[in-house]
Amino acid sequence: MRKRIWLLILFLVPLTGCYDQIEVEQQTYVIAIGIDKTDVEGKFRITFQAANPEVGSTISSGGSQEEPRETVTLVGNDLIATKDTANSVMTKQIALDHTKVVVVSEELARSGEFLRLIQAAARTTELRRSVQIIVSKENASDFLKNNQPLLETRPHKYYQYMLSRATETGIIPEADIHRFFQITEGDADAFLAIYATTQHAEEKIEGNEDQYIAGQIPIEGGNPTQFMGSAVFKEGKMIDVLSGQETRIANILDDTMEMEALYSTYPDPKNKKYRIAANFTKDRPIDVEIDYQKDQPTKINITVPFSIEVIGIPSLVDYSQNGENRSLLEAYIPKFAEEEANNLIKKTQEEYKTDVFYWSLYIRKYFSTIEEYEKADWNHNIYPNAEINVDFKLKQLYFGKMIDDSNIGEVRD
Template identity: 50%
Template sequence: MLLLQTAVLLSGCFDRKELEEQAYVISIGVDKTESEDVFRFTFEIANPEVGSTFSGPSTPEPAQEVVSVLGTDFLSATSAANVSVAKEISLDQVRVVIVSEKLARSKKFIHLMQTAPSIIDLKLNAQLVISKEKAEEFIRTNKPKLESRPHKYFQYMLDRAKETGVIPEAPLVRFFQITEGDADLFLAPFATTKKDPKEEYGAEDNYKAGEVNIKGGNSTQFIGSAVFKEGQMIDILTGEETRFSLMLDTTLPQQDIIANYTDPLRPGFDLAARVQADKVKVKIDYKPTGKTNIDVYVSMHMNIFAVPSTQNYMINSKNRNILHASLQKQLQEEGEKFIKKTQEKYKLEPFYWSLHIRSKFLTIKDYEKADWANKIYPNANVRLHVKVRSLEFGKLLRESDLRKVRD
């Protein structure tokens, strides 16, 4: 009897596969082809032995293998790629799905994405990334200098960029939620390996991928976001606009953001500050026959790290009050400018505010008839209320007096 019970327990292992029998894909690239319903899929397969503590100091094997095949969906492309890969291809560890801008802007993109949830192995928490160039070119050109393990590179790169707020968090599940809701804009990280730097220097976040003038290192840049409306890419936001999108979204955790602001007493200089935003509050006064009022309350705490102008903001209370009012005004004006852009240009918002008006209706039909996307939001009276609750100055006790230094 004991042997029979043991046999029942062991039967769950009949389909097990050893780790060395599987090839783990860490990124998938998808490109548009000349054929209408055929796409080029690129699989970046990681070599687990490279960079691990068990492989020794020198491993002659490459860190990854890149395979590119044609296919109509993710499942058939994965099967086709296994023709040249000895191990069974597994999508369990996919971190990013990279789609070219050309494909994302086409109407075929939404049909392609509908095939992703049908694959059991592909987790819906994988991040969707839009590349300026072909996805295959992006994957083959991306050569991290300090990280030999490609899966770790994407993990660190996306985590760090999300912390600074210059790219959004875009898991596949969020794409489907917002697209099926048909009431908000979806944002995905924008990246490229092609440099097209701006000649003039602007704010550190007023760039799109490829525009940051960086010399040396890896050519890949993650900054800005691709804007999707009804499952199709329509525009690109800068890093600054992306930050405001994340700051005004009540469904996302607020991150500490480091940014530059104009020095009010010396406009030729900038201030470096860390901004910590509290949870955003949105109140909607829905009016069926008139303009709906939307009040957005944003409170934040700021820590000034650098004052290149050496103005005395720490000890001089009058100067500190001027700085406080100026920072609040700058945030208010930039936020209002971006909200106006979403109303006039996109006719939709990327803040997921449609969630806050659904409780105003008894049925889904009433909500759909009111038409948040085409009638309510574009014509709404949006009032942004920014409040800087605290202003600190890091570890600095006072600024140097340059007049005494030069004297």
């Protein structure tokens, strides 16, 4: 017995070797992948954007004139297999394990062919399922080439910081590949992908800070790339675009989304010419109550507990110490939030015929088997015909570090 144990230990020694290791400098790390349609069915334009590890590195010599990224585009049939063809111009072995984003052109996303191509991401071990899906208004290759960040030139850090902060503020959704397959294969809800573009709208669109989609934000200078709003996918095919405000509402009503406090503005109930700036915080998970009846419309009651910290009151109306004005504001903000939420819910019920809030999770307990759940058909039957009530509960109202605003009359006296 001892001889067998020692023999096994002896055989384990060669397995501890590093014969198959690859040094860091021997690989090209692709940070972003772009996918576009071609005129030939089954053929796609695949773009690989790789990072230069020597640019921005603390161990590299100062004043490096090398480009921070290399971008190549080629035609192929498959997302993974095409990377070997890219080695005809890229000198090192291409690695996808550090890829941050997959950028899909809106044209491809609306065609429905994206679902066929992205299947490779579910099978391969090279691509992480935490990779974020971005839908670009223009071709993905143009998006990657035109994206020129000024402060963070390293592409991997740019996407890391840009997407994490925009997701925290709620103007874009959490849109990783794992969530895409989870929702799409569940065949009950809509998936929200990040919407972005480097093309700005020619017409000036009037709106508040989060009522835009990417390309509409009136901004001058800086990087031309804009991330705002979300692309709606139903059954693996893009059907619409939500604004930043609608995306925020969807994130608030979906507890599977992680979102920090967000800054927004609300119409001033005492002076409609101005808007009150405030910090919205969701205190705890939303409460979802579903009354499911097989032969009657399902009743869904949503309760959203939240707090508001008022940051700015341009009208200078006294809401902090005037009891009547404070009561008016406490009643107005929840009512305004409910109206915006109801507008989005109505849109999803009547236009999309499916929800973007992942509420199908809460009704599954009413069914004993998957077959019963699928037969009831949340996507096409239950949700579109449901009676939905949303109740925003304001738990606390703060007014920042100052109780009173400046007295304009005394200042200008």
